[in-house]
Structures are given as C-alpha cells and as structure tokens.
Amino acid sequence: MVRRQIMGVKSMNERADLQSRWLRTASDSPPFRVSFEFFPTKTPQATETLFQTIRRLEPLRPAFVSVTYGAGGSTREKTQEIVKRIAKETSLKPASHLTCVAETRENVDAVIRDYWAAGIRQLVALRGDPPGGAGERFVPHPGGYTSSIELVAAIKRIAPFEISVGCYPELHPDATSFEANIEFLKRKVDVGVDRCITQFFYGEDVFLRFLDKARAAGIKVPIVPGIMPIANFKNVCRFAKPAGATVPDWLHKLCDGLDDDPDTLKFVASAVVTEQCLALRRAGIDQFHFYTMNRPELTYGICHMLGIRPEPAVAPAPVAA
Ligand SMILES: Cc1cc2nc3c(=O)[nH]c(=O)nc-3n(C[C@H](O)[C@H](O)[C@H](O)COP(=O)(O)OP(=O)(O)OC[C@H]3O[C@@H](n4cnc5c(N)ncnc54)[C@H](O)[C@@H]3O)c2cc1C
Numbered sequence: 556m557v558r559r560q561i562m563g564v565k566s567m568n569e570r571a572d573l574q575s576r577w578l579r580t581a582s583d584s585p586p587f588r589v590s591f592e593f594f595p596t597k598t599p600q601a602t603e604t605l606f607q608t609i610r611r612l613e614p615l616r617p618a619f620v621s622v623t624y625g626a627g628g629s630t631r632e633k634t635q636e637i638v639k640r641i642a643k644e645t646s647l648k649p650a651s652h653l654t655c656v657a658e659t660r661e662n663v664d665a666v667i668r669d670y671w672a673a674g675i676r677q678l679v680a681l682r683g684d685p686p687g688g689a690g691e692r693f694v695p696h697p698g699g700y701t702s703s704i705e706l707v708a709a710i711k712r713i714a715p716f717e718i719s720v721g722c723y724p725e726l727h728p729d730a731t732s733f734e735a736n737i738e739f740l741k742r743k744v745d746v747g748v749d750r751c752i753t754q755f756f757y758g759e760d761v762f763l764r765f766l767d768k769a770r771a772a773g774i775k776v777p778i779v780p781g782i783m784p785i786a787n788f789k790n791v792c793r794f795a796k797p798a799g800a801t802v803p804d805w806l807h808k809l810c811d812g813l814d815d816d817p818d819t820l821k822f823v824a825s826a827v828v829t830e831q832c833l834a835l836r837r838a839g840i841d842q843f844h845f846y847t848m849n850r851p852e853l854t855y856g857i858c859h860m861l862g863i864r865p866e867p868a869v870a871p872a873p874v875a876a
Pocket of ligand 1: 622623624625626627652653654679680681682683684685702703704720721722723727729730731735736737739740743752753754755781798
C-alpha cells in the first residue's frame with residue numbers, strides 16, 4: 556500500500572506525513588508478537604550453527620519458535636530432538652510441526668503423546684508434503700490420517716495442545732477455488748485451532764484480502780502472516796509455485812540478478828519485507844511468523860526495524876543461604 560501511495564504522492568506535505576508515519580510505526584506502536592520458524596539440520600555442525608541462530612534471536616522474546624517436519628515425515632527424529640533441546644536449553648517455547656504423511660495413526664499419536672510427556676505444549680498441525688516434496692500429489696498412508704482436519708482432531712483428543720495450522724492467501728495448489736480454500740480452512744479451525752499461519756506472500760494486499768474473506772467466513776482465530784526474508788532470491792522463486800505463493804513482477808524487478816551481489820540483495824530485500832510488515836502493522840496486524848531459513852541476520856534486522864529490541868535475560872531467583 557505504502558509503495559503505491561509513494562508512487563502516487565504529489566505534495567511535499569503528503570510526503571513528509573508518510574515519512575513520519577513510517578518512523579512512528581516503528582517507535583510508538585504498542586508491542587506485538589513474533590514467532591520464528593527453523594528447519595531440522597542434517598549434521599552435528601549444522602545443528603550447532605542452528606543453535607547459534609536460536610541464541611541470537613532468543614532475546615527478541617518470540618511468543619514461540621517452531622521446527623518443521625521434513626517432506627514425507629523424513630526428519631521426525633531430528634525434529635523431535637531439536638524441539639526438546641530448545642525446551643531444555645533455552646527460555647523459548649518450542650512448537651513442533653507434525654504431518655500426516657507416510658505414517659500410521661498409531662505412530663502419529665505416539666509422537667503427540669511423547670511431546671506432551673516431554674512438556675511440549677504447542678504443535679503446528681499439517682497435512683504435509685509428500686516424500687517427493689511440495690508439488691507431488693498427496694496420497695494418504697493406508698492406516699494414516701487423511702487430512703490436516705483429522706490430525707487436528709487427533710491432537711485435541713490426546714491433550715490440550717495449543718494448535719497452529721497452515722493457510723494459503725494465494726490458494727493452495729490442491730484447492731479447487733478461493734471459496735473451497737476458505738471453506739476448508741473454516742472446517743479445520745472449527746475442530747479446535749488456536750491460530751492460522753499463512754504461507755509466505757509478497758504484497759500486504761494479498762494478505763489483507765485473504766484476511767477479509769476469512770473473517771467474512773466466520774474464522775475468528777488469529778491469522779498470522781508468514782514472513783519470508785529474502786536471503787536468496789532464486790530459492791524464493793523456486794519455493795514459491797509448489798507452495799501456492801507467487802513472486803510478483805515488481806519483486807522480480809527489484810531482486811532479479813542480485814543473487815551474485817548478496818550485500819545489495821540483503822539491503823533491498825530487508826527494505827521490501829520491512830515495508831510489508833509496517834504496512835500490515837498499520838492495518839492492525841499484531842503477530843508475525845518469520846521463516847528464518849535458520850539464519851538470524853535478516854529476521855533480527857527486520858524485527859529491529861519494526862521496533863523489537865532484545866530484552867535482558869530474566870535474573871535467576873536468589874538462592875537461600
Ligand atoms: C506455516 C506452514 C508450515 C508448514 N510446515 C511444513 C512442515 O513442517 N512439513 C511439511 O511437510 N510441510 C509443511 N508445510 C507445507 C504443507 O504441508 C503443504 O502445503 C501441504 O501440501 C498442505 O498442508 P496443510 O495442512 O497446510 O494443508 P491443508 O489445509 O490440509 O490443505 C491445503 C488446501 O488444500 C485443499 N484441500 C486439502 N484437502 C482437502 C480436502 N479434503 N477437501 C477439499 N480441499 C482440500 C484446501 O484448499 C486447503 O486449504 C507448511 C505450510 C505452512 C503454511
């Protein structure tokens with residue numbers, strides 16, 4: 556919105572007003588909540604790097620952090636290990652992603668019970684991507700849950716977890732229409748979902764249109780924009796189509812060719828994503844979920860631009876002599 560307003564602005568006064576609004580948003584607006592998403596690592600060295608990222612972002616006091624489940628459930632053990640380590644070694648509240656793919660109901664239920672026993676209280680419940688990754692057709696396991704709706708219901712039966720689910724402002728590739736997309740989300744939320752997290756998108760109007768439709772359909776839980784900082788533009792373009800996201804022409808014009816110039820890309824991408832977040836803040840959005848890609852710099856910098864500052868660690872209680 557701001558992008559377009561700037562292009563259409565004529566007078567100096569309007570320009571000055573826009574500029575001061577930008578600055579006010581970051582400094583004066585009431586606090587809001589962020590969450591950070593990580594993916595499970597493959598080597599011990601990568602795991603240590605991931606924990607350095609987590610430690611760097613921890614002082615920003617996210618509401619929760621989540622760890623994804625690899626396509627086809629391929630990272631089950633690693634996801635569990637990282638989620639439990641976050642719970643044990645940091646002050647953060649970890650959420651595990653969980654999918655229905657390539658697992659029996661009994662196995663999925665056992666994972667849910669194990670998390671509850673380990674003190675994990677948040678899950679991100681997803682149908683999941685098939686072993687071949689996004690873009691492949693989902694085929695339920697013969698003894699497994701057949702949809703995210705069934706998975707949410709199973710979690711609710713087992714324990715009172717806080718449940719997040721995915722949603723798709725630009726239509727999931729499996730959706731037959733926008734109406735069917737929203738209708739399916741409403742059915743899922745009605746089973747007992749606490750928040751919906753969107754697929755990444757570029758352009759705040761994409762999110763706000765979706766939000767309006769979801770509210771009109773009676774979906775009342777928070778719908779949290781999924782924010783993808785751009786560290787590698789080619790990768791973002793590659794992820795987009797199978798994920799049901801588009802990379803608009805204006806973003807291509809800004810970022811094409813910058814993958815070989817990472818410093819400039821970082822600068823441009825931060826400006827784009829920060830502007831999107833500020834526009835969403837002005838529209839009243841007060842929660843953001845960052846796809847960190849296991850790197851702290853862009854997420855940390857964008858949070859800083861939004862006015863989020865590190866908070867000192869809580870002092871330990873004095874020990875009686
Ligand atoms: C925040 C977030 C986190 C993610 N994390 C992971 C992860 O950790 N691991 C992973 O493998 N994938 C992950 N994904 C990707 C996700 O698993 C895929 O997009 C998958 O194809 C859909 O799963 P879902 O639960 O989001 O979709 P669902 O909501 O179950 O389905 C997506 C859409 O498809 C249509 N649809 C599906 N089933 C039906 C039906 N029975 N009837 C009618 N319409 C239907 C609806 O339009 C629906 O909105 C994530 C996605 C998001 C947004």
